[in-house]
Amino acid sequence: MESPLINLALLEALKTEKFSDEIDLFLPFIAVTISELGMPTVQVADIQTKLSELFGFHPPISAIRVLMTRAKNKNLLIKENHAYIPRAEKIQEWSNGYSKKKEDLEVSLGSLKKGFIEYTQERFQKELPLAEAENLIFQFIEENVSAAVSRRAYNKAELENSIKNTSHITASFIGHIHKKEPVLLEHFGRCVKGMLLANYLYFADKRTQKKTFERITVYLDSPLIIGLLGFNGPFNKQANEEFVELLTSLKIKVCIFDKTLDEIERLLSAWKTDIAKKSFRRFNTKTLELLRSQGYDEARLDTEIKTLHRTIENKGISIALGFSAKERFQCDEDALEKAIAENFKKEKNLEHDTVCISRVHNTREGRHIRELSESFSVFVTRNTGLAKYANGFFSKNGYSSPIPVVVSEQWMTIMFWLKNPDMTGKLATDQVVATAYSLLYTDDKFWDAFLDRLDTIKRRGDISEEDFVLVRWDADLLRMVQDASVEVGDEFSEEDVFDIVDGIKRKYLADSEQAIADLQQQQAEEIHRLQVDAQAALATEREAKDTAQAEKETIVLRHQALETKIRKISRFFARCISTPICLTLVAFLIIASIQSLPAGVIPQVLQDAKLFENLKLSATTISITFLTTLAWGISSWVFGLDVKKVNKFIEDWLAEKILALFMGKPDM
Template sequence: MESPLINLALLEALKSEKFSDEIDLFLPFIAVTILELGMPTVQASDIQSKLGELFGFRPPISAIRVLMTRAKNKTLLIRENHAYIPCAEKIHEWSNGYSKKKEDLEVSLGSLKNAFVEFTSERFQKDLTLPEAESLIFQFIEENVSATVSRRAYSKAELENSIKNTNHIIASFISHIHKKEPVLLEHFGRCVKGMLLANYLYFADKRTTKKTFEKISVYLDSPLVIGLLGFNGPLNKQANEEFVDLLLSLKIKVCIFDKTLEEIERLLSAWKNDISRKSFGRFNTKTLELLRSQGYDEARLDTEIKTLHRTIENKGISVIIGFAAKERFQCDEGALEQAIAENFKKDKNLEHDTVCISRIHNMREGRYIRELSENFSVFVTRNTGLAKFANGFFSRNNYSSPIPVVVSEQWMTIMFWLKNPDITSKLATDQVVATAYSLLYTDDKFWEAFLDRLDSIKKRGDISEEDFVLVRWDSDLLRMVQDVSVEVGDDFSEEDVFDIVDGIKRKYLLDSKQAMADLERQQAEEIQRLQILAQAELTSEREARDAARAEKDSIVLRHKALENRVRKFSRFVARCVSTPICLTLIAFLIIASIQSLPAGVLPQLLQDPELLERFKLSAATISITFITTAIWGISSWVFGLDVKKLNRLMEDWLTNRVLALFMGKPGI
């Protein structure tokens, strides 16, 4: 196959946008295949072979016949005398721009492959050819999307042992484009959806046109529920939520057995106990990091355990308590456990998987389940190996079914992803991205080989206890181990181990320097902030003082203006009082003086009897007048008390009185 990625992407790009059901999606492939055949009549076997040549997958003849029947109904084919004759006009119409789309995909997927080659060279110092890059990407998609167990359309990538951990390289690349290259992730997503379409024709029930499936009961495996609860990271949680939402939207009953609830409770209890004892040896490194980052402690995990049942049910999942097995249909659980044990490590407890799978088999009562419209239960797991060995056991014991007892998450996605496009538009890509991240965080054989070598070095005393603790629980250790495993596989030398230890110590040294620099920067920023704040306060105080001074000056000016007005008024009043008094005293003094003179001395004018009688003063008045004049004169001589000074005193007294009266009013 010249370019498997382009063929996969074409499956996605060519599918019809308008369709009555899923089968219509494949008519463009049939149209292109018939067009490329260039034969006057076509048979199912011809189309099957050409599909394999053009798109890299060979659906069963039964699926081809269904597609040909639909093509006949859409007038792409005309049937005469048991032969199918292509209708050229309809064939061109349904080919859906095959040549142009192929050219566009060659460009976009070329950029994806080139980016992978550059990433591998920069990150891992490994050189890949474009065919090797394409082969690795395709292999990863096939292994994590395809549900075919025995059949592969393409051979696996062969890199001549130059890369010992290809999964880590491709998973790192997917993580990279997910974070930083959304356009490349879109190109990658087309290939993922193309693989789903290719698998759909192998597995999907093409006779069922239903849009809801109330008769189906899906029982989830523990890891799916744990991921749904968020304990495998946000990406895994998102993919699992989309998966469950798809099932629920199709009215499929989503359940777990009480054994599954118990297993999850035991896992959370083990985490709680290990955290309370500060014993972290059994933890997956990334699980421990996730729990710490999200603030999980003993108390919070205890709360999670107590509310676990309700939490699961709130996600639309029913918890089935108890099970009454029908003895007639009960399988040999001991033999079943031995069969699935081939897929696990020797110390793995298989009670949960054995009991759950046995119950599903018992519920089927030996019925042969052929179509999705039937009433049946199925156990869904992420572990494709578990599905393979469990279904193999039942096949050897005279029970097999087109819809097996145990299916993978991929199988369920293939079966139902086209039933609700609104929900599943991102499901396939999100599942593969979540798988990539899980591979980055998985404790695998490379990790175990490294820990064995690290423990042996510690026992010899070649690494201190302080350095061991520093390295063993570092959040970047797993990534660094996997990076090295790309070159050495699981054959870690002591030099490799010391390089990793030194790398982590350098990281802590750099982190410490960065922390010090950050602290100094924060202190400088704080000092600058305080200086700016102090300057602002000083400016504010200065402005306040200036405003107060201006207000004070304004008040003083208003006070002076008022005082001037009041003083003028007081001066006027004082003069109005003193002037008549002085004039009266002077008049009395003159009259008294005239009366005291002898009659012959007075001028003729003043000797008029009537006039003298009119201005005649009494002796008392004359006496008072002279006494007052005398006192005034003495006071003026001794104290300088003259009329002017009395005027000023009266003016000041009256001014102070009036001002005192006004000063109590606001605004004065």
Template sequence: MIRGVPSKAPTHRRAITGLATVALLKTNYDEGRDHISMFMPFVLDAVASLERDDFDVEDVRNVLFARHRLSVPDATLRTLLQRAVHQGAVKREFRRYFRQPGALHHADITSARARVESEHGRLAGELRTFAEAKGRAIADDEAALALLLGFLADNEIAMLLDEAAPDEGARHEALTARDTRLIARFINDVCLPDRQLGACLGRMLEGLVLQNALLLRDIATAPRRFGDLCVYLDTGFLLRALGFEGEAAQVATREGLDLLLETNARFAVFDKTVDEIKRILALYEHTLGTAQGRESLRPTAVTRHFLTQRYATSDVRQARALVQKQLGQLGIDIRPIPPHDRRYTRDEADLTRRLQAPGFADTDPIEPRVQHDVDCVAAVLTSRGARSPDSLDHARAIFATTSSGVVQTVNEWWRAGGEVGLSPIIHYIVLSNAAWLKKPGAATDLKLRELVALCTAALRPSATAWQRFLRHLRKLEDSGELSTDEAVAVVASGLTDKLLSEVEEDDGLDASTLNEVVERVKATYRADADKRIAQVEAGAASEAERRRQVELKVSAIADFGARWLARLVFVPVFVVIVVGSFTGVPLAFPGLGSLTKVVTWAAALVVSLLTVFLLYHDPVKGWHQSLEMRLRRALRARLLGEGQDHRVLEREAPSGQDGSG
């Protein structure tokens, strides 16, 4: 039995190895393997690499971690080894395992790993080039991938542990705030627009979630739909779902809701949470109307959304009035907080103290947000009753939030009370991961959309930077260098976020760089204004030409109609003349012969035509033209609208005097 296998991967290969493993996991899953068998190629590779034919679970676990950075719980590893026994790759005798000669000659996955690592090498190279342009030198590909892995792992919160993974497996590069923004900008500006890099990143993300399947209490339950789970949603999550934190967050959140529905979860929200949302919107309703009010707002995602989207007080008032209707459209049921039952709740006073801000005095009133969270946790425990679920599948009720701090505090309080089973609170990303593991095909882009929302949030300037920027704007206003309207426009510009974040990354928050931010935003506004003016002028010219063409076409139709209507009016007169000539002339010469009759009829025809011609071109001509003009004016007024016909008639007066045509 081997005892000398190191428990750690070489430090210079940890990130490369770890990311290659999660990408291979995604490949295995896509090939149709289930949540357990997708780990089988790694187990067989580890068994094949052992120095001896006989081994136990601990030997395989150590080699798995050394070769693939996989921390597999013993229970799951025994299940995998039992499957290997059924496949004939190993056999078990006297509580030990033995390799079967010749059964593992295809178990080596070195070539597959090399292909993945080559793809990741390109990603690392792009990151190093991007970072160098930003003034951040990254030593090698391992360091670049370590930063990337740290960013992704920081936001893939571990699931419900059955047994603790080795500390080495949980460690990754600790990112500074500057590095976090660097990676977020790299993902946003370089990876996502590139189809190959974006696909590579997507496989990493989904592989990390698949790797988390190892942390489930019972991995066999991973593909099953939730049996009895009602998710009570927190304020932050609902603000995203309602679109108050921007489009990226809304798209990811709503796709997550769709996935939870596909996996048989139910949604609800406590009435106190709805009241809290309305209180938040009421705050914006009363502060967005004045410059002083806008400056007093904390630079949260909701604040930036309302400002950059030019929300007026009336817009927020309307949004507040529609909250309940929109929640209903999302399929979220609004329920009252159940009656408090001390048989099922825990030490709420202790939880309140833990959730309060540091330095909070016991004599001070409890903050509304803290009271809300305590009430929601107590309501979930009351809904569960005497049950103590150990997994999400039959949890009955759970409170889902986007606040990592609240989740951590409640979980610490839960464990400190000696409780067992599932905590009453869960982070939304954990819930999303659990649902995605059950039905990945129902949300193929969910993890990538969540990453986009995460990068958007990471690229916002910090609260400290915003406060400093606002103070700088006030100084410019006081000195007269900036008008109040200009200051409002700068604060409301979406470009301000991007520029301020870039300046903060470069540690350049001084008066000079802040002035540059203001000037660049103002220049953008001027360019946008010039562009809009040009567009309006071009649109006006195009509209004028279009109207002219329409008027000409309608005028032609009116002229044609007026001409023929005027002619039709005189048709009865012409008919009377012709008929009279043909009946009167022959009667005046009754005794003429047949040849003479022909001549007489011809004379009648000539007389009638001459009469019509003389009438039409002499006394009747003026009447005809006058009638035609009146008909033309009436038709144009009817077709073009009142007031339009006079302009057309004036412009085309010569054409109106062309006679009968």
């Protein structure tokens, strides 16, 4: 195949938007295939061969027959004498712009491959040829979407020896475009959906036209529930939620066995115990990082365990409590465990997988399930190897079924994603993106090889206990190991290990320096803030003082103005009092003085005028007058008391009394 990615994308791009069921989606492929054949009559075998040449998938004859029958019903073909005659005008109509769409896809997928090449050069300093970039993307899609493992139409490319961990490169690129390159992710998504379409013809029950499947019961494996609970990261959780939503929308009963609930509880309990003891050796590095980042501690995990049953049921998943096996249909669980053990490490406990698979097999009671309309149970796992070995075991022991006992998550998606296209538009791409992130966070052979080398160096004493602890539980260690594995694979040298250790130490040093710089910046900002606040407070205080002073001055001025008015009034009344008294005293003094003079002394003018004839004073009055005058004179001589001072005294006394009456005595 010249370009498998373009062929995959064409499967998605050519599908018709107007269809009565999912079989109609494939008619454009049939139309293009017939057109490319250029024969007056076509046979089923011709279509099968040409489909493989054009689009890279080789569907079984039974699927081709269904497609040919549908093409005949849609008037693309006329059947005569067991041969199919193409109708040119209908073939052209259903080709759906094949040539133009192919040209457009060549451009868009060219940008996807170019982006991959540039990313690999920038991120890993690796030169990636164009053909190799395409094959890496195709292989990743095939391995993580395709369930037709035995029917692959493409040959895997032989990769250069310089790249020892191609899965990590591809997964990193997918994570990159998911976060930063939505256009490239859209191009990638077309290829993913094309792979699903290619696989659909191998598995889908093409005779069942149902839109709901109430008679199907799905039992989910533990890792799917762990992901659904969010313990494998947000992207995995989203993909699992979409998967469960798809199944429930089709009325499929989604369940787990009580054995699965127990296994999840034991896992959470083990996490709780290890966190309480601060023993992290058994943790997956990214799982530990996730738990720490989300604030999981012993108490919170204990709460998760206690509410686990309700949490799972709230997600639309039923828990099957208890199971009564029918002895007649019971398989040999010991033999089953030995069969699936080939897919796992030796220390793996397989009791859960063995019991759950055995129970699903038992519920089928030996029936061979051929159609989706039948009543049956199936065990769904993310582990394609588990499905392969379990189904192989049953096949060797006389039980095989078109719909097997154990299927992968991909298999279920292929079976049902076209049944509800409005809901599942992003499901396929989201599953692959979740798989990519999962690969970035998974402990694999490269990780194990690095830890073995690191432990050897530690035991030899070439790395301190402090540095070992610093490196071993660092959140970036797994990523750095996987990055290094691109160059060295799983053959880590001591130099490689020390480079990673030094890289983490430099990171901590840089983090420390940055933390110090941030702290200094925070302190400077805090000091500046305090200074600004202090200046603002001081300005406010000054403003308040100025306002208070201004108000006080205003009050004082008003008080002074009032006091001035009152003193004017008091002065008037004082003069009204003192002036008559003084004038009277002066008059009495004059009269008394004149009366005291001898008759011959009084001027004749005064005598002729007879002014004092009616103003004669008694001797007492005269005495009082003279004594008063004498006292006044002595007081004036001794104390400086004069009329002005008396007048002022009266004025002040009256002013104080009036002020005290109306406003109290003012503070001066």
